[in-house]
């Protein structure tokens with residue numbers, strides 16, 4: 425038992441979040457990052473990579489539903505989807521709920537994250553690795569994007585923050601390669617931090633999107649363990665209407681998809697693009713700088 429042990433998240437200098445640890449379930453210094461999985465009385469199992477909270481069993485549904493159903497239901501005909509990162513496979517589980525998706529490729533740099541997630545996160549990645557549509561590639565997403573000749577309708581970058589191995593996934597070169605691999609009208613969605621604490625990350629991503637895509641934007645979701653207020657998910661597409669789908673269209677598509685959710689609804693989808701002024705200002709600053 426590790427009762428009394430505290431894990432501090434120190435992503436933001438000057439402020440930290442402390443989690444009491446009931447038990448350390450898995451710990452490893454992998455080839456790429458420091459990995460620890462522990463149990464917490466409030467959030468259940470908590471995964472930290474290099475001291476930054478990645479996913480918890482208590483609130484993963486919010487993040488995984490909003491990163492998957494928003495682009496896929498907005499697109500309306502996504503057959504081939506790519507996930508970059510996403511080692512816990514919770515996002516993959518949500519994508520595979522869409523029977524219209526014919527193939528899902530996941531490019532994850534760290535095999536250790538997937539390995540232990542099979543055992544410890546089975547409550548939210550059930551069935552992913554057995555799904556015949558799913559293909560796991562253990563590689564750097566940057567290298568994959570530079571070399572692949574495959575095409576995707578939706579690309580979702582479920583990466584760590586722009587430090588360590590995740591930094592390259594916020595580069596203009598990476599976004600240009602994603603743009604190249606998207607089919608006409610395709611969409612890129614990215615994990616783009618908490619703008620109240622990481623404003624520059626959002627400004628820079630939108631600036632880079634704006635140089636490459638016709639539409640550079642963001643949408644929001646409230647994830648308790650990504651503390652500091654709304655989290656933004658970056659949005660980039662050459663189809664400028666995609667993020668303005670009518671709720672009636674989203675309702676029809678969601679009904680046809682035929683599965684239950686705990687956070688996503690068509691109304692929440694549409695509302696997620698209505699940004700609080702300070703976040704909209706950051707998005708517009710990024711567009712101006714392009």
Ligand code: SAM
Pocket residue numbers: 473477478479487508509510511512531532533534537563564565566582583584585588589590591592593615
């Ligand atoms: N929900 C988390 C967040 O918002 O920070 C992300 C979760 S997921 C665990 C992040 C994944 O990105 C990790 O499994 C990590 O190994 C992976 N990753 C980091 N850099 C990568 C890269 N260059 N290529 C592919 N995967 C990468």
